[in-house]
Amino acid sequence: MRSPRVAGERPWQSAHALLLLPITLIAVITVVDVQAPTDVHLGPTLVIAPAITPSFAGPLTTAAIGALATGAQILIGATHGGIATTNHVVQIITLFVLSVLCVLYSALRKRRQAQLAQVRTVAEAAQHVLMWPLPEHIGPLRIASLYLAAEDEAQIGGDLYAATRGEGAVRVLIGDVRGKGLPAIGEAALLLSAFRESAHRNIPLAELAGTLDQSVSRYAADLEPPEEAGERFATALVVEIPDRDPVTRMTSCGHPPPLLLSPGHVVTVPSLHPSPPLGVHAGAEHTLDVFSFEPGDTLLLYTDGVVEARDARGRFYPLADRVARWTEDSPEALMHHLRRDLLAHAGGRLDDDAALIALHRTPVDRRRHHGRGATVGTLRHGPDTQAGQRTG
Structure with missing residues (x-):
């Protein structure tokens, strides 16, 4: 910046x-x-x-x-x-x-x-082409994002994020491609394209993760150099936030779990059931986890470059402890605090790309959605997965 x-x-x-x-x-x-x-x-x-x-x-x-x-x-x-x-x-x-x-x-x-x-x-042009700027408002959410590239004079790297509006829900992707530099940017572009192509089709979230897995596996099979066989993969977290139900659905592919920030300086870490990273085991089963996400809460998605940033004494960045100070701030203010605090912790320079997204759920008109409820738990992908998430 x-x-x-x-x-x-x-x-x-x-x-x-x-x-x-x-x-x-x-x-x-x-x-x-x-x-x-x-x-x-x-x-x-x-x-x-x-x-x-x-x-x-x-x-x-x-x-x-x-x-x-x-x-x-x-x-x-x-x-x-x-x-x-x-x-x-x-x-x-x-x-x-x-x-x-x-x-x-x-x-x-x-x-x-x-x-x-x-x-x-x-x-800068490549950044806007590959990673479109996220809207400030989409569906029931206020969004703010932060991207810090590790490469000198670079604006993009192997970390990625995207958000799209589906039928009655918002879908968000955050991921981290192994490595840095131009090869990582190419794989990040592939993953973003696959997500944008598939997310709007309203297929179940676990099936969407499987589609992304197949895309990364095909890319690795076609373009992976022999000396890097088995080393091209990406972690990803696919999130779906319905407009009506106060829940968030997640499918993790080896990605760090998000943080749920609630008013009163409360920070919780959802317990996910992650599948292997994308491109490691094509056809692996993907688990769908469902958690409460009430109006006023903020969901913080991030890549491992954030929590693995070290200070001069080799200590990792304590993300959960730091964000507990800012649970009641707006998404924009939260990103401002995190950028300043993270760079100060790392001495002004990161060794890995870092990306963060703050999703704040705004209050909804209960009169329009009276009688709607949600079942919170862990569900595995199957033919009736989407239908089984809601009751009432």
Whole structure:
């Protein structure tokens, strides 16, 4: 996340202010050297001015500062025995050559910055294509999300999330592809595409997890290098939150369980029955777990990069303990607190990608859904799974 500029500050104003530094250095060094005894030589320090200019200015400005410094060196030589002396000639030539090198460095630096800006733009575009921004409101939920990539200058990695609106329910996916970098991004794109294609069909949640499992297994079979056989997999948690019933349905594929935040600083961890990660055992049975999710509660989904973040003493990030302070905050405020606290715990840098989603259930109009109830428990996927979740 980029740091916003101070209100009213403009880049050209900042550069002009910094430009006073090398100009002032040249003026001070020239005046002091002219006034100093002949055995004191401060002229060689003029190279400092063109050397620091590329850090905030382009090659043209650097060339101007270099020319100004060279002119100052000529002036110093003229006042100390003439510029034809061997010592002054060597100093002038040396300063000119070093100024040229500073100009070349500035040109290369500017080119590198342009390339980096283009790469960052492509990364941002890829992030929006692969992981569409989650809506702030969807169905009965308020949503906020946070993504922290471990790779330098990256905005996306192997962690992923998505949400879609189905018939009378919201379905959410959060997952973690093994590894980092471009291979992990490719597998994350595959998993997101499979979820978006299948989630809206209103198939049972466990069946949806099986579909995702088949997609990852096919990808591994077709594209997995021989030396990485059996090492391509992804953990995932598929969540369904019905509009009417105050429950949440989950199917875990080797993914960490979410946290349920209730008013009064109460944090509970649902007890899931996870199946193997996606791509490990194609055709594995997937368990459906159902838990209470009342209006006012917040469900916090996360990847293992959050809880495995270590501090300087090697201690893991205590997510459940930390979020207990913010159970009554809005999803947006919760993400703000977690981002600041997690980076502070890890010393400002994570070793693995980290993703979080906060799902806050807003109050519903009970008059519209009077008489609806829910059976809370653990159900296994079968022909009558969806029908057996509700009573009444």
